[in-house]
Amino acid sequence: MDGTIYTLQEFMMRTKGIVYILAIGFLIGFTAFWHFLFSREPREETDRD
Amino acid sequence: MADTAVTTSAEHAAEAPSPAKRPLFSPFNIIAALILLATAPFAILRFTGGLGAVTALDHTNPWGIWIGFDLLTGVALAAGGYVTSAAFYIFGKEEYHSAVRPAILTGFLGYGLVVFALLFDVGRPWRLPYPFFVSQGVTSVMFEVGACVALYLTVLFLEFSPAAMEWLGLKKVRWIVVKLTILLTILGVLLSTLHQSSLGAMYLLAPSKLHPLWYSTYLPVYFFVSSIAAGLSMIIFESTMAHRYFSHLMDQRHKDERNKIALGFGRAAALVLAAYSSIKIFGIAADNNWAYLLTGYGLWYLVELVGFVMAPAFLFAVGVRDRNFGLIRVCAIWTVLGIVLNRFNVSLIAFNWHLPSAERYFPALGEFAISIFIVTLGIVVYRFIVTRMPILYHHPDYHD
Numbered sequence: 001m002d003g004t005i006y007t008l009q010e011f012m013m014r015t016k017g018i019v020y021i022l023a024i025g026f027l028i029g030f031t032a033f034w035h036f037l038f039s040r041e042p043r044e045e046t047d048r049d
Numbered sequence: 050m051a052d053t054a055v056t057t058s059a060e061h062a063a064e065a066p067s068p069a070k071r072p073l074f075s076p077f078n079i080i081a082a083l084i085l086l087a088t089a090p091f092a093i094l095r096f097t098g099g100l101g102a103v104t105a106l107d108h109t110n111p112w113g114i115w116i117g118f119d120l121l122t123g124v125a126l127a128a129g130g131y132v133t134s135a136a137f138y139i140f141g142k143e144e145y146h147s148a149v150r151p152a153i154l155t156g157f158l159g160y161g162l163v164v165f166a167l168l169f170d171v172g173r174p175w176r177l178p179y180p181f182f183v184s185q186g187v188t189s190v191m192f193e194v195g196a197c198v199a200l201y202l203t204v205l206f207l208e209f210s211p212a213a214m215e216w217l218g219l220k221k222v223r224w225i226v227v228k229l230t231i232l233l234t235i236l237g238v239l240l241s242t243l244h245q246s247s248l249g250a251m252y253l254l255a256p257s258k259l260h261p262l263w264y265s266t267y268l269p270v271y272f273f274v275s276s277i278a279a280g281l282s283m284i285i286f287e288s289t290m291a292h293r294y295f296s297h298l299m300d301q302r303h304k305d306e307r308n309k310i311a312l313g314f315g316r317a318a319a320l321v322l323a324a325y326s327s328i329k330i331f332g333i334a335a336d337n338n339w340a341y342l343l344t345g346y347g348l349w350y351l352v353e354l355v356g357f358v359m360a361p362a363f364l365f366a367v368g369v370r371d372r373n374f375g376l377i378r379v380c381a382i383w384t385v386l387g388i389v390l391n392r393f394n395v396s397l398i399a400f401n402w403h404l405p406s407a408e409r410y411f412p413a414l415g416e417f418a419i420s421i422f423i424v425t426l427g428i429v430v431y432r433f434i435v436t437r438m439p440i441l442y443h444h445p446d447y448h449d
């Protein structure tokens with residue numbers, strides 16, 4: 001369990017596992033980002049340039 | 050609405066300055082002429098003395114800034130053409146109407162300059178048609194890049210041509226080309242998708258030369274996704290410049306849609322950059338390259354990823370939420386710089402990274418000069434076109 005990778009199986013297990021965890025994190029994060037981006041109603045009268 | 054646009058266009062057409070009224074010795078013309086005169090000798094020397102006379106290229110570093118900047122960056126920044134025409138013609142985003150012609154013009158000039166730059170970069174430029182007519186090499190990724198650039202340049206020329214035909218009064222030919230618009234748009238999106246990604250795929254050929262943080266089997270995806278962000282940002286940037294220097298040529302619709310375009314494209318850029326930063330992290334995880342992040346190159350990679358992808362993604366979102374158009378425009382320039390940095394990293398800075406510094410490539414003065422020559426020429430042609438053809442206004446004689 002020292003983190004050394006000896007076989008392709010171990011490499012794939014580790015990297016795929018991390019990618020899948022990241023993908024779940026991305027889906028949650030992207031949903032939050034989408035909400036952040038679209039949550040505010042348009043306010044034409046307060047446009048700043 | 051259409052009537053309003055036509056009316057304002059007609060008013061505009063009456064007010065538009067005619068070519069005869071433009072002074073020949075304007076500050077722009079003088080500065081552009083001086084730059085072209087100063088850099089043209091290097092361009093001539095390239096063809097009289099060969100590549101060795103003006104470049105620092107050699108067999109170890111055969112691709113320099115003419116590929117990294119003129120080609121890779123030029124193609125990415127010209128992506129606004131397919132992004133905007135897809136948004137308007139395919140997704141029916143009518144509010145981006147006024148961005149279509151400037152975007153297609155930028156794309157057309159961008160690709161035209163890429164091919165022009167290639168004439169300087171390839172050893173025997175007169176053999177550029179060889180991949181199509183003499184020795185096809187269809188299994189090469191370079192063939193796909195060449196074929197897509199040639200075909201897409203043709204498509205962009207046809208997409209741009211109605212503006213030139215309106216200027217020249219060629220109504221019948223224009224009518225035929227306008228009928229082909231949807232077909233050309235679909236072809237444009239298809240060809241752009243293919244070759245934006247295949248420019249990244251080219252670097253899949255050099256796994257031992259490109260630093261592991263930049264090398265990934267996802268490189269084609271990176272190049273394609275980042276080109277969308279580049280195109281969106283470039284349109285915002287170009288719109289900003291056009292409103293600053295050519296607002297007297299614009300009709301009311303172009304002026305009114307300016308902030309809508311910044312808002313819509315800024316929102317899209319935020320989402321694309323967020324997705325792009327995620328797949329970049331997936332790439333690090335898939336190749337187990339985490340340890341490289343703690344090296345010097347790793348810090349440089351984080352500068353690119355955090356400083357030029359994540360930061361503008363977040364600030365684009367803040368700008369869109371707050372309707373802060375100044376911030377959106379700053380983020381657009383920021384993203385454009387980020388794309389330039391990325392293409393430089395892939396093609397130059399992280400390329401041949403294992404070589405000692407004495408053997409690393411640094412561009413010669415002639416390479417900078419010819420790049421400046423090409424960019425200046427592009428700006429001159431852009432100005433020539435927008436001051437004469439209906440790019441920033443609707444021609445009053447045409448209502449489709």
